[in-house]
Amino acid sequence: MSSKEVLERKDISEELKWDLESMYIDQEAWNKDYERAVELAKKFENHKGNIVNSSDNLYNALKDRDELYRLVEHIYSYTHLKLDEDTRLGSSQELADKGMSLIIDVEDKTSFFVPEILTIDNDTIAKYLFEKEELKLYKQYLEDLFRQKDHILSAREESIIAQFGEVASAPEKIFSMLNDADLTFPTIKDENGNDVEITSGNFIPLMESNNREVRKNAFKELYKTYYSFRNTFAAALSGDLKNNVFNAKLRNFKNSREASLSANNIPLGVYDNLIKAIHNNLDTMYKYMDIRKRVLKLDELHMYDLYVPIVQAVDFSIPYDEGVELIKKALAPLKNEYLTAMNEGFNSRWIDIKENRGKRSGAYSGGSYDSKPYILLNYHDTLDNVFTVAHEMGHSMHSYFTRRSQPFVYGDYSIFVAEVASTANEALLLDYMLKNVRDKNEKLYLLNHYLESFRTTVFRQTMFAEFEQIIHEHIENGGALTADYLCETYKKLNQLYYGPNIIVDEEIAIEWARIPHFYYNYYVFQYATGFSAAVALSEKILKEGDTAVDSYLNFLKSGSSDYPINVLRKAGVDMTTEEPVNYAMGIFKRLVDEFDELIQA
Known part of the structure; x- marks a missing residue:
């Protein structure tokens, strides 16, 4: 087989x-x-x-x-x-x-x-x-x-x-059934000439292929399938957003964004500052796209060239068990209390590891207050998937410590801080790998991976957040969410965020149709803010040791016993200021420059 x-x-x-x-x-x-x-x-x-x-x-x-x-x-x-x-x-x-x-x-x-x-x-x-x-x-x-x-x-x-x-809840359910159960994709040839069926789970690994024809075919065939269902996806998303707008009006909010952020007492300025900070740093993203085009030696950089590693000579193929051991070593700075609990997770079947037919795509951490903090994966032997395991284990450890430290009424954490623990794990994993790198090419590969984390978790998620705000406001101003409007809006944002050094292929205009987070009501901006907070906290852990670890564990144990802004502030990060996002952007600029210098050395 x-x-x-x-x-x-x-x-x-x-x-x-x-x-x-x-x-x-x-x-x-x-x-x-x-x-x-x-x-x-x-x-x-x-x-x-x-x-x-x-x-x-x-x-x-x-x-x-x-x-x-x-x-x-x-x-x-x-x-x-x-x-x-x-x-x-x-x-x-x-x-x-x-x-x-x-x-x-x-x-x-x-x-x-x-x-x-x-x-x-x-x-x-x-x-x-x-x-x-x-x-x-x-x-x-x-x-x-x-x-x-x-x-x-x-x-x-x-x-x-x-x-x-x-x-x-019907629109989200319709999306899920169509996307995860009913939708099937064509079979293409992989880099070895074997037939491989495109799935939601293997799409990104195919996009990481060194064979450009494989990437291009996977990209075009997947989005051609989505495009053929564009009106159904548009109707589902429109129904979900109309529900958000309707509820905001019922509850006397000015708009749906205010209603969503109010639930966790998040100032609107946090959202606005994020988009502003990213817009102010798009020149660095444009430089990164130029580097990618130059290193891949392409006359034209296309959207299907975004995921292939720039450093072609390095092939990280990491089976699941090896990935787990790597994560354990990388998270050693978090000390015994954290590591003991994490080992329990790996050894006690918290995790559903492999892709199977009909299984929900992607990855998440779930469960109840009284259950194990389960993790769903669709693991393929890639470096990116190892980071996914570390990411989801961060979520589950956050849940583990919260549920054992707080009564049920405070036994969950706000979505605003939900991405902090997961992203901090990724930052610690990357730091460990960079410190143990064996040669220049591997260092370049890992630097590229970190740059991709910024691109996908900060820039891309902020683009998603801006898209979400635009389409909500469009409905609130009496507009209709047609498939054409959604595609046109989404393509323009891709052009803005990725800049002049890449061809924004027509197929990317339908990508919104496959993003489940657009049904989560202003969730995605928190990936970017969470990443910024996690970068700061992980550096504190590495530089300050036990004191920072204790503060971090207290953060993991706090649940919703205080407002999320206050919980993070106690851990040493103030998200009401522009400092965390600007700090992250400073690191991104430094990494782009370091990568550029090293690649030319």
Whole structure:
């Protein structure tokens, strides 16, 4: 059997799959929890009208809500993970639908909860916190609720929104089913003349091929397939964005961006400063594109030339087990507490490693408060995939420490800091590899990899963020998200961000159709801000040692016990200033210049 062939899940050995049995041993166990959740949701309605009458009532309602939400999170997380193993399975689709319906039902039955709490005046809240010690656990939670008071609707209105939730999630589900389950791509010849079917999982490895014809064919065939479904993808994305705009209006926000960032108390200036900083440094990106064109000895640099390593003589082929050992060595500066927990992850089937037919594309870290912090991968033996493992393990370690250090109410971290731990792992891995490099070509290769991290995580994600802002504003101004408008807008941004030294091929205009993060409601800018914060924190760890490691571990353990801006500030990075992004841009410029000098030496 060819190593290029994508297997069915049943043909992959168990040790390469995550251990979902530790969540539910069988369907009967899941059903039991499901029935318990339904009963708890009904019981919770008894709190209606009584929550604010006493400190005891308030505390009991908060405690019961945690119990219910903790159970529902576990139930739904399982269905989500199970579906992603093979999105083609009707049984898994049905289970996921049942899990989503449960969430909608619970949100409906608890929709009175927040509006009722917000009828309490500040003096009464202070009195309750003083007279009942157990309530102090919820002080940060209550303060955050009252911060958002102007955007919380009546109990009836919140109930209607909750009931509408399943309908509102339809566009993302349509995208996922089309992208992961229904869409198939042509077969092309690889660099050895073998037939290889293009998949979401192997597309980037194909784009890294030293054979330009392989790259070009993979690029054109993949995007030709997406283009043939452009109107369906446009309709799905338009529906999702309209839901964001509608919710923002309902909740009395000026626009959808303000509504999204308000949830985590992120100033709009953080978003604006990011785009401004990147625009101010596009000349360095243009220089990097010129270097890439020159080193690859191309008359014309095309979009399908962006992923091939510039240093052709180095071939990093890294099997999974070797990649894991490399990561362990690289993260040694994080000391024993971190390393012990990480080893547990590698040895206890947290990770679903190999691609199989129907499996969700890409990679992520997931799970519930009471489960292992699972990792989904589609591993191919590339250096980029080793960095993906380090990245997702960073997420999972963040979840691991948060869940073991915080009560459920604060047992998750804000999406604003979600990319910090993952990117810090990548920075430490790269630092280790550069320090242990054997020759000039390998150093050049690794420098190129770091430059690519900046390109894809800072510049590209900021381009995504700007695209997201433009298309939301287009809808908010009464425009329609047609496929033509989306393609035209996306192509123009590629031309702006990549500059005059590259041919922005027509096919790239449809790339927006394959990006799942556009359904995440202003998520992507946090990759770029998180990268900037991670660069600063990783340098502190390497330069300051134990003190910085202790601060970093405290950051990982903080969860949502404070606002994300404050959590990061305590770790030593202030994202309300322009300094972190400008600092990252300074490093990018230095690396581009260093690479250029070394390549010519």
